[in-house]
Amino acid sequence: MSLPRGPSSLRVRLLVFLLAAIVLTAVVQGLLAYRSALVEADALFDYQMQQTAYALRAGLPPDAQAGASSLPEYKNDELIVQVWTNEGLRIFESAAGAALPQLAVLGYSQVQARGNTYRVFSLQTRSQVIQVAQDMSARRAMARALALRSLLPLAVMAPLLALAVWWAVSRLLAPVQRVRGQLAQRRPDELRPVSDAGLPSELQPLVREFNALLARVQQAFEAQQHFVADAAHELRSPLAALKLQVQGLQRAPDAAARALAVERLGSGIDRATRLVEQLLALARQESRIASGEQPQALCLADLARQAVADAASAAQQRGIDLGLAPLTPEADGASVPGHAQALAILLRNLLDNAIKYTPQGGRVDVQLQADADHLTLLVDDSGPGIAPEERARVLQRFHRGPQHADGGAQVAGSGLGLAIADSIARLHGARLELAQAPQLGGLRVGLRLARHAPPRESHGA
Numbered sequence: 001m002s003l004p005r006g007p008s009s010l011r012v013r014l015l016v017f018l019l020a021a022i023v024l025t026a027v028v029q030g031l032l033a034y035r036s037a038l039v040e041a042d043a044l045f046d047y048q049m050q051q052t053a054y055a056l057r058a059g060l061p062p063d064a065q066a067g068a069s070s071l072p073e074y075k076n077d078e079l080i081v082q083v084w085t086n087e088g089l090r091i092f093e094s095a096a097g098a099a100l101p102q103l104a105v106l107g108y109s110q111v112q113a114r115g116n117t118y119r120v121f122s123l124q125t126r127s128q129v130i131q132v133a134q135d136m137s138a139r140r141a142m143a144r145a146l147a148l149r150s151l152l153p154l155a156v157m158a159p160l161l162a163l164a165v166w167w168a169v170s171r172l173l174a175p176v177q178r179v180r181g182q183l184a185q186r187r188p189d190e191l192r193p194v195s196d197a198g199l200p201s202e203l204q205p206l207v208r209e210f211n212a213l214l215a216r217v218q219q220a221f222e223a224q225q226h227f228v229a230d231a232a233h234e235l236r237s238p239l240a241a242l243k244l245q246v247q248g249l250q251r252a253p254d255a256a257a258r259a260l261a262v263e264r265l266g267s268g269i270d271r272a273t274r275l276v277e278q279l280l281a282l283a284r285q286e287s288r289i290a291s292g293e294q295p296q297a298l299c300l301a302d303l304a305r306q307a308v309a310d311a312a313s314a315a316q317q318r319g320i321d322l323g324l325a326p327l328t329p330e331a332d333g334a335s336v337p338g339h340a341q342a343l344a345i346l347l348r349n350l351l352d353n354a355i356k357y358t359p360q361g362g363r364v365d366v367q368l369q370a371d372a373d374h375l376t377l378l379v380d381d382s383g384p385g386i387a388p389e390e391r392a393r394v395l396q397r398f399h400r401g402p403q404h405a406d407g408g409a410q411v412a413g414s415g416l417g418l419a420i421a422d423s424i425a426r427l428h429g430a431r432l433e434l435a436q437a438p439q440l441g442g443l444r445v446g447l448r449l450a451r452h453a454p455p456r457e458s459h460g461a
Helices: 010-055 136-150 152-172 174-184 204-251 255-291 300-317 329-333 340-357 417-427
Strands: 079-085 090-093 107-113 116-124 128-135 296-299 321-324 335-338 363-370 374-381 432-436 443-450
Touching: 010 079, 010 116, 010 128, 010 136, 010 152, 116 136, 128 136, 136 152, 152 174, 204 255, 296 300, 296 340, 300 321, 300 329, 300 340, 300 363, 300 374, 329 363, 335 340, 335 443, 340 363, 340 374, 340 417, 340 443, 417 432, 417 443
Parallel strands: 321 363
Antiparallel strands: 079 090, 079 128, 107 116, 116 128, 296 335, 363 374, 374 443, 432 443
């Protein structure tokens, strides 16, 4: 079973990789330089042997005698020189007892003599044969010494290069360490953006995405705080009313009073339930806005039909004429990018609001209009409408418009319906537009959404 790998440092990984690359390159370069130096040394020694032989072509000095053991002017500790006549008589030998073979191969060759291997260069003139030899063991020792000396600059430069790499990596990663230090010192609720000043261009997109994540977390955190504050504020009155209604039920003197108290208690529970549902819906939509949820292509006409069908029962109870105006083929088949559940809540809230404020026997119309780039949803009612100076305020949370319909009946609500609808509209890049309904005289709520652009088909060449 393999052990889990621990977190690795980018600095350590870079240093290990770069230092390993330097060592490998130095080793390969050293081997190549060593081999090249050996080849060049061999060529140099061969050239030295050749030049020595050529220097003797003109003949031996006058004081040289046949059979002499050595001549000072031709003595060399590494080279052995022998001169033979064409009749096979050895007339000169620079090292006594070398015993090189008499029958020489012209040019370069290698021979065995006295248990050693010699490199021999033979040159024949009109009157003599000149042999210049060198012991291969001494030759190899000198070649290795020359090759090793050629590696000295590389041996000095490789550690200096490793130190330069270590310094450069540490210097380049210093901004990353600075950002890490800033994050390590932050409090859990400190969500301000991280500065990307001085960071490499490869890390700046990462920091920008991290800052975007912090912004979304900040929005979610604020939404949570708003939800808690709103819930605490708005639930205080309904819960207090429920407590009073329970006390009234307990003190009811007869069956009729108890029945009335039970009815009021049920209505209070319904209002509290509705308020909690609205608060949760508002929190969900703000959470969607903060999370950046990706939209999908939706048929707005289908959503409108479903919303009208769901609200038909409530409209029928109040005798309200609720209907969806006939759709053009373009509007019926068009789609918008959005979130199905969120748009369903938006439509439900708009219709609930219109039905609440429309008097009995009134009318609510839903229309869907299409143009080249947008779909526009319109909800008109025959209620009292909203004064122009109040239209911006009713989109705020817990702000309620007129408390009565035209018939004078008290309208129960929490002041969240239009605020939630506007929050969903902003999630889809739009805003609710409030105006006076041109035909029904009440309130018109409009929502203009961009149409979904289908992906272009690619055509082969």
